[in-house]
Amino acid sequence: MIKLYGVPQSRAVRCLWMVGETGQPYELIPVATVNGKIADPELLRINPNNKMPALVDGDVRIFESLAINIYLAEKYAPALKASSPAEAGTIAQWSLWAANEIEMASQDWASHSFVRPPEQRDAAIAATAKAKIDRALAILDGALKGRDWLVGNRFTVADVNVASVCYRLLQYPDLANFPNVKRWFEACWARPAAQHARKLREG
């Protein structure tokens, strides 16, 4: 059975969404921590970076949440995987774009807007992050103009990866400024597997 190491309150939520899309049975293995730091020899053997999530599926071991999702699509969700080299490149493009262009800004914005206790928030960091998010969302909005999904004419792992990296933007106040993103983002997160992953994370 697929084993996913991590907790839903981490980037593992991205893989919980994707494994839900596959319909495959899986086991979620929470990683051990000591004083809030990961201290789990089993995780370390799978991911030498000592970070979650990580996946074991038979002989296959993969770390990096977005790569795990691409693997799950490749192996278990034919409709969500690339159907040509061009699609494979475009799925990689959007996955790497999300990780590089939006992930840190989204985390900084959330962290300094509502995640941290008020006395630990820095309004300047939140404002800088918000400006970066707005720039990224304008690019995404352009890419989604006249289309429902990022790659091909169907929901793919690219949509799971980008929408799940943008998890914190479920609370973004200015999403309506990017109507194509808003429409797409709502459609992505309305999927049963996305709703389930959110429930696992938020309770």
Ligand SMILES: N[C@@H](CCC(=O)N[C@@H](CS)C(=O)NCC(=O)O)C(=O)O
């Ligand atoms: N790029 C990696 C990042 C993984 C990562 O940073 N995971 C965090 C939890 S969301 C973690 O394990 N942090 C523990 C630590 O840094 O000690 C991915 O997407 O999987």
